[in-house]
Structure formats: structure tokens, C-alpha cells
Amino acid sequence: MESPLEYAIGIDVGGTTAKFGIVNHRGEISNRGNLPTNEHDDVNRFINELYDEIQPAIKEIGGPDLIKGIGVGAPNGNYYNGTIEYAPNLLWRGVIPLAKLITDKFNKPCTLTNDANAAAVGEMMYGAARGMRDFIMITLGTGVGSGIIANGQLILRHDGFAGELGHTVIRPKGRLHSGTGMRGTLETYASATGIAITANELLDQRSKEKSLLRKTPHKKMDSKVVYEAAMKGDKIAKDVFKFTGQILGEALANFVMFSSPEAIILFGGVCKAGKLLMDPVKKHMEKNLLPIFQNKVKLLFSELKESDAAILGASALVWEIKPEPK
């Protein structure tokens, strides 16, 4: 029997910040906080700082006995080992046994998975995917991540890693991804980074055409600038979202024919573009689906605050922790 007075700590580890919160069984987050992850490369210092930072929160909810466990979402998180492995966006290098370090320090069981998976679980328990057993979560931020739920379970590989839809090739021989060396992957187009590149490319290709985007130097171009120009009716900015939406729509069609989900949930900063993104995504997804799949898959935006989804998802993993035999 689970006590209604139990809490989970959810932690979302990102490249610049780790966010945490204390979560109850109803998915309500209290006592939020955050601390930097990019200040030093010693993960033990991070764990110590995290411990100190969370103590007041733990006291406030009634002490450590009420904490059932700690759930963590982190890039390249391995569910089975509890490790972060070779995460390109973190200062901690190599294989980091984060779950073990947290358990040793906090004396609580810790479950870890990758950040997009955690967000998918959060969405299933508390967001747009409530009650769904088969859906795909696509996170559109600096990069493109994915979490796949099938038969009500996260799809994880036998070695604990999950799929990486952002690195599937959607334009063979296409744009180079500087981080991976691969060409034409979804992430090179549909991430915030990709949107800025597309904007600069279109500005260069259509050099005689007026555009609000010309006020922004190439190096400062970002998806927010493009969004604001598009909302003012700028043609090139609108074409950036048309192109991005087309590529993403084609990719989603392939994903649909892979696992035939009930819904695809889009999540992350790029979603702020709303209909500018969703309309071309929907059009090109449907256009590239076999008739048997058409007009069946719901295309939804996340219903969770971006900062909440991974904390909630990470905390949800805690409720699954089985008690150790004594």
C-alpha cells in the first residue's frame, strides 16, 4: 500500500541547469529549485550541491522519511544501469553512475532515464497523453529528442538506451550535423538550431527579397526571431516554418508507419510557433501516409509546462520502484 503522504523527488538534468521539484501522487509539484550543471566538470560537486539545495524542501514537506525515491531525466540516460553515457551537452565526461551517486548521498533509491523519455512518461501520466497506451513524444528544442510509448510502456533497448528519432535521416546527403557528422538528420532541420540555419540559408538564396530577418546578423539568428517576423507576415520567415514543417511532417509520417501510434505529441520551445508549424506538419504528414494510416493519428502539442514535464516524468518513475526485500 502506498501512503498518500509519500513524495517523489523529480530532477531534470539539462546542459546548463538541473531543475528539481517535490511531487505528490497527484502530480503536483512543490518546492521547486534549480542549480547549474555547467560550472564544473566534477559530478560529485554537483551531487553535493544538489543535496544541500534540496534539504530545506525535504524538511518543509516533513522530512526524508516521506520521500519514496528520486527520479532523474538526463541526456543519454541509461535506465538499466542508472548511468549517463557520453552526453555531448554535459561537462561530465564518459560514463557517469549518477543514480548510484545519488542513492549513496541521499540514501534513497534513484531511477534514471533519458530526458525525452521522462517527458513522455510525464505527458502520459499528467498531460496530453493521459490514458493513451501508444504515442510518440517529439521534443523540439536546441536538439530533437524522442520518447516512444507502446503498449503503455517506454520503448527501451535491452541495454537501457532508447530510440533517437532526431538522428534518423530524412534527407539523404542533406545538411551536415556538426555534432554527429551525419547528414540530413531530422535534428539538423527541425531543432531551434536548424530553424536558424534554414532562415540564414533562405536569406542568402533570396538575397534580393526584403525581409525583417535581415535586421538580425546570421550569428544571432534564432527561432524566436524567425517566429516574431513570421507573425508580422514576413514572407521568408513564414517560408522557414513551411519548410521546417514539411520536413518534420515527412519524418512523422515515417514514424507513424513504424509504430502506428494513437498520437504524436510535440513538445519544447519550437512549439511556440503554434499553427505556423502545425499546419505544414499536419499537411505533409498526412500526404506521406498510406491511406490506412491517414486521418487517424492525433497531432497534439504538449499540455505540460516545459519545465514541468521532465520533473513529473522523472518523479513518475519513482512510483514504479519496488521495495527492496529486507
Next chain:
Amino acid sequence: MESPLEYAIGIDVGGTTAKFGIVNHRGEISNRGNLPTNEHDDVNRFINELYDEIQPAIKEIGGPDLIKGIGVGAPNGNYYNGTIEYAPNLLWRGVIPLAKLITDKFNKPCTLTNDANAAAVGEMMYGAARGMRDFIMITLGTGVGSGIIANGQLILRHDGFAGELGHTVIRPKGRLHSGTGMRGTLETYASATGIAITANELLDQRSKEKSLLRKTPHKKMDSKVVYEAAMKGDKIAKDVFKFTGQILGEALANFVMFSSPEAIILFGGVCKAGKLLMDPVKKHMEKNLLPIFQNKVKLLFSELKESDAAILGASALVWEIKPEPK
């Protein structure tokens, strides 16, 4: 408790023939038989013929009381409804309630799924994927089909259909698929049909180059002719497999980054090409994977006889049938 004296009937419904067999708990097939599916468009006549055809086999193994149920693999088979829906390669049009028709005629529970899914289950229980919980089965025949097992379960959509990896787009704006109207899908290249098209294209493009394949008129080209010429060292024929293997390898890389399987099992007539196909597939799959996925995924040929896999897989579904409450 299951009686060791129970049997399942497994049926593999194809475009020209339905094959059946009686299967025991160890996956041994006895009393095989087959009957045509392309002689008339009345599915009831097929069911009656099937019933008559199987009766001697049922008698031989000890009578209908020993038959636990009937499992069917069929193109466009819907697991939840037990229907075949709009299968392009069958004469039976529209939505066919095949499982219900079989249950009514045989007075036995009947479970139905698509043929590639049935083959995947067969491979998991009795073939190259024994003991695996996460793998993808790709069937390379006249068309390209797929069955995905994750967490030890078939990936099925909430509406009972499964993924169709053969219809994912691998070359945007590429070769036209005459059946679906889509362009650049995996099936247009990696099926036996696609191999024949590639051979004819290369013969036309390299019209001055000698080739054993020139003895075969374009309309009679098939993957067997190409295979035999390649085995004799024919350059164009070998290039056909290189090209086919490259496309399939790139597609498999995307699939790996989707569900991160332990293995990919290749199955069907095209696999007779052996190393001619496998070497370029392996090369281009690895080349298109993120480092975190490289050199981890087993690429295997099916260990089951082609005619057995779907019968075994279909029969395996029978053991899952729960008894009806009485």
C-alpha cells in the same frame, strides 16, 4: 494448466495460397496443407474449402477436442477486430471478418494478425530471435513487410494495425510505387519487385556495358535472375545488390534509432542473395548510425523455413487465447 496433448492450427494467408499446419507446444508442424486464395472472390467458399481440407488432419491428430484454437496471419490483418481490411493483394474486397467466419465454421476461437507480425512471433518463439525481447523482423518478398517486437510484445496500434516499415520514405521524391502512389518508399527498392526494377534501370543507364542480364527481357527480370548473374560475377547484377543493400541499410539505421532493437531479422525470398545483400546492408546501416548505436545491433537471417514462420507465428497466438468465462 495446458495439456501437452493440445494443438493449434496455424494458417498463413497469402495472395495466391493459404498454407496451414497443425502445431504442437514445441513448435513442431504436422499435417501440412494448402489451398488457393486467388480462385474466387467469395471468402465463404474459401472458409468451406479450408474446413474440408483440414478435417482429415484434425482426425489424424485425435479429433477436434484436442485443437485449442486457430491462429491466422494475413495481409492487412487486424488483431483486435479479427478482420482483414482492404488488402490489395487479396481478391476478397473491403473488410472481411475472417476470424469470426472461421470461429463460426470451426467452433474454435480464432486469432488473426498481419502476416509479417505472425512471422515475427514465430521467429521469437522458434527461430533466430529466441529469447529476444526487442527485435524487428523485415520480410523481403514481393513486397516489404515488418513486425516489431518491443518489451517482448508485438507493437500494435490501438486500432489493431501494426507498423508498415515497407512504406516509410527512404528517398524523398524517389521511385514511384505503383500500388500506393507514394514515392521513394523502402518497398519500391528492397522488394523482389524493386530489385527487378533496379536491374532494368542499371541496364538502361549503362547500355554499352556487357551483362548476363541482357539475355532476360525487362518484363521477365526478377530477383532470381539477378542473383544467379551476380553469383557468376556479373558486374551490373552485383551492383544491383550493392544499391539495394545500401538503401536497405540506410533504412535499417533509421529503424534502429527508432526502437533500438537487439537484432534485425531479415526474412523472405530476397534473403537467398545471402552475403551479396548482407554485406552492403551491414556497411550502410553502421555508417548511418550514431556512434552510441554502432556495432551493437545483430543483423541476422531468419532461421525458419519461409513457409513455416507464419504458420508457427499464427499458431503461437493460439496459446495466448484466454479461456472464455463459463
